Amino acid sequence: MSFEVEKTVSLRNYNALALDATAEYFCRLCSLDDVHQALAFARANKLTITALGGGSNVVLKNTLHGLVALVELRGIRHRCVGDDVYVTIGAGEDWSSLVALSLRNHWYGLENLALIPGSVGAAPIQNIGAYGVELCDFFVSLQAIHTATGERREMDAKDCEFGYRESIFKRRERNNYLITEVCIKLSTQPNNRWQYPALRDALEAKLGDASAAQITPQLIAKTVADIRRAKLPDPARLPNAGSFFKNPLLDEQQLARLMVDEPQIPVYPAYNNLSKVPAAWLIERCGLRGYRAGEVGVHERQALVLINYGSGSAAQLLALCEHIQSAVEQRFGVCLEVEPRIYGSF
Numbered sequence: 001m002s003f004e005v006e007k008t009v010s011l012r013n014y015n016a017l018a019l020d021a022t023a024e025y026f027c028r029l030c031s032l033d034d035v036h037q038a039l040a041f042a043r044a045n046k047l048t049i050t051a052l053g054g055g056s057n058v059v060l061k062n063t064l065h066g067l068v069a070l071v072e073l074r075g076i077r078h079r080c081v082g083d084d085v086y087v088t089i090g091a092g093e094d095w096s097s098l099v100a101l102s103l104r105n106h107w108y109g110l111e112n113l114a115l116i117p118g119s120v121g122a123a124p125i126q127n128i129g130a131y132g133v134e135l136c137d138f139f140v141s142l143q144a145i146h147t148a149t150g151e152r153r154e155m156d157a158k159d160c161e162f163g164y165r166e167s168i169f170k171r172r173e174r175n176n177y178l179i180t181e182v183c184i185k186l187s188t189q190p191n192n193r194w195q196y197p198a199l200r201d202a203l204e205a206k207l208g209d210a211s212a213a214q215i216t217p218q219l220i221a222k223t224v225a226d227i228r229r230a231k232l233p234d235p236a237r238l239p240n241a242g243s244f245f246k247n248p249l250l251d252e253q254q255l256a257r258l259m260v261d262e263p264q265i266p267v268y269p270a271y272n273n274l275s276k277v278p279a280a281w282l283i284e285r286c287g288l289r290g291y292r293a294g295e296v297g298v299h300e301r302q303a304l305v306l307i308n309y310g311s312g313s314a315a316q317l318l319a320l321c322e323h324i325q326s327a328v329e330q331r332f333g334v335c336l337e338v339e340p341r342i343y344g345s346f
């Protein structure tokens, strides 16, 4: 398909929340040549570029000015070095399909990250994570193009400054780079990680008593997929962007204060003496699980997920977000940080 820029395009089908935003200009990037043409178009017309992957972790306000570039760069290649398998993946590949392919090929590591919606190129931006594993555990490097200068750059894990649902692409270099390719290191030897409480419980329910000998990467992937299907709504049926808030990290004092009211709350140790507590628990304790405000609401099985019931707008969704944040702040003195990236203007 030849490179083409369209004007005034609805992005409703390109974001998992099904928000009816409009791109001032829109193009698809299927090759590196397309990327360079898009950069040239943006430069010639003094436009900013917004790269869009699977749209599964974004909130789009009404209008996205400039050029919205849908990243559809494909291709997967691999190289074996002993037991290690270096897999290099085009940014436009689907994450969930990559996990399935890696398991079929007996390349292990990604099983806990099964069924996460979105594209491979978006994965490093928020350092996707689930069931005790994060992308940064396998990450080797990525290729990115600086949208303003066209300069190509290889970045390793240190350059990406990964944290919990964080990277340099959400902070200092926000919107400055277009990720074209990601390289990860998997292994032909299973290294099963199943101690995350919800995963361990589900495995025990399946196996009787989860003993390490019975657990395979395939079983972990299947179990993770089952948990996700049971808890998280399918964006194709109930538009949503996964977790809408990060789980807050509390220092010792904040945690001690919270534990007075909520002695039962699960606490996960994090780095720098901080503790992570589930935002979903706090939202639920404010009575907001299943809360609905017109066309938007809080999912009834997972309070961290906000839903667009059909014709909800970004304004309604962000109003609901503020309502939740202030309820949690007032009751617990804890500030909830929005997890997806917000683009555009009203």
Ligand code: EPU
Residues within 6 Å of the ligand: 129, 130, 131, 132, 165, 198, 231, 232, 241, 242, 243, 244, 245, 246, 247, 266, 278, 279, 280, 281, 282, 284, 289, 301, 302, 303, 304, 339
């Ligand atoms: N909980 C509630 N109410 C709810 C849901 C959960 O009280 O409605 C409590 C439960 O006590 C549970 C705890 O929260 O023990 C944790 O719940 P869960 O295991 O579902 O995980 P989470 O902390 O809500 C995080 C990630 C998910 C990831 C799961 C599993 C973030 C922001 N979210 O959710 O990631 O799948 O852990 O590892 O860290 C995403 O990023 O979009 C996402 C879905």
